[in-house]
Amino acid sequence: KNEVEQSPQNLTAQEGEFITINCSYSVGISALHWLQQHPGGGIVSLFMLSSGKKKHGRLIATINIQEKHSSLHITASHPRDSAVYICAVSDNYGQNFVFGPGTRLSVLP
Amino acid sequence: EAGVTQSPTHLIKTRGQQATLRCSPISGHTSVYWYQQALGLGLQFLLWYDEGEERNRGNFPPRFSGRQFPNYSSELNVNALELEDSALYLCASSLRNEQFFGPGTRLTVL
Numbered sequence: 338k339n340e341v342e343q344s345p346q347n348l349t350a351q352e353g354e355f356i357t358i359n360c361s362y363s364v365g366i367s368a369l370h371w372l373q374q375h376p377g378g379g380i381v382s383l384f385m386l387s388s389g390k391k392k393h394g395r396l397i398a399t400i401n402i403q404e405k406h407s408s409l410h411i412t413a414s415h416p417r418d419s420a421v422y423i424c425a426v427s428d429n430y431g432q433n434f435v436f437g438p439g440t441r442l443s444v445l446p
Numbered sequence: 447e448a449g450v451t452q453s454p455t456h457l458i459k460t461r462g463q464q465a466t467l468r469c470s471p472i473s474g475h476t477s478v479y480w481y482q483q484a485l486g487l488g489l490q491f492l493l494w495y496d497e498g499e500e501r502n503r504g505n506f507p508p509r510f511s512g513r514q515f516p517n518y519s520s521e522l523n524v525n526a527l528e529l530e531d532s533a534l535y536l537c538a539s540s541l542r543n544e545q546f547f548g549p550g551t552r553l554t555v556l
Contacts, residue, residue, distance in 0.1 A: 370545070378483075378534050380547040423489065433502060434479070434545070436489040 339364040341437035343424050349443045356411040358440045360424030363405065371398050371409050372423040374439070380423075383409070414444045448472065450539050450548035458554045459527050467522040467551045471539030477501075478520040479545060480512060484533040492535075495520055527555045 340363040350356050360369070371383040384391050384398040386407070391398050395414075400407040411418055424437040451470045459465050471478050480492040491504040495514035503510075509525040518539075524531055532555045538545040 372547075378536075378550045378552070380536060380538075380550075382545060382547065385544045425489075433494075434491055436491075438488045 339366065339426055339428065339435045341424055341426055341435050343422075343437040343440050345440060346438070347441045347443075349445065350414050352415055352444055352446050354414050354444075356414050356418075356442065356444075358409045358422050358424075358442070360407045360409070360437055361405055362424075362426045362435075364428075365402075365405075366426040366428060368427045369400055369407050370425040370427065370434075371407075372425060374421040374423060376420070383422075411442075416444045416446050419443050450537060450546050452535075452537050452548040452551050454551060455549070456552050456554070458556065460556050461527055461529060463527050463555075465524045465527060465531075465553055467524075467535050467537075467553070468519065469522070469537030469539075469548055470519045471537075472541075472546055475539035475541045475546070476518055477540040478514055478518065479538045479540065480520070480522050481536045481538070482506075482533045483536060483550075484530070489536070493522065524553070529555050531555050 342361050344359045368387045370385050373381045386400050395412045397410040421439040421441050423439045425434050427434050453468045477496040479494050481489045483489050493512050494502040498514050512522040514520045534550045534552050536550045537548045
């Protein structure tokens with residue numbers, strides 16, 4: 338069974354700072370997902386990646402398959418980025434999702 | 447394009463009762479997933495339906511069940527409710543391995 342870990346557990350940053358959230362997993366996967374959950378509970382899928390790097394606006398996600406590690410970066414952070422960021426992996430069949438515990442980010446103005 | 451919808455938004459039940467939660471996937475999506483997020487805990491996979499069949503279930507007792515209808519909408523049923531079933535229940539629909547989440551149903555068991 339895949340184990341997914343995230344660090345840090347909590348993160349407080351000042352507006353404008355560069356932020357990195359890390360995710361590691363124990364077993365080979367077909368894809369890794371970064372999700373964003375706002376205080377109301379709604380979840381938005383930010384990225385799905387199986388290799389390399391993806392960029393969307395101020396968000397960048399990278400994955401190193403050999404090291405079983407992924408990072409989510411937020412450039413020029415803003416208070417509206419405050420949320421819980423969850424890493425999830427799907428197995429070789431692409432259907433069984435295992436979630437990390439989440440990283441709670443607070444960006445202060 | 448409409449996203450994943452869930453109903454009801456909130457549901458209050460008492461111990462021993464049954465709860466039924468509903469989910470409508472994005473048009474064209476055939477897979478529906480159910481997740482439980484208890485207070486202070488991470489997301490836990492509950493059930494996966496695809497093309498009307500249950501494909502996989504997480505580590506939950508049999509009183510958690512569901513079904514998927516021909517139009518790909520889905521129901522999650524929780525029988526004999528227990529206090530610890532209080533949680534946010536999220537549904538997601540999927541096409542080609544990417545999941546799209548609904549807003550969730552917050553179930554409170556008193």
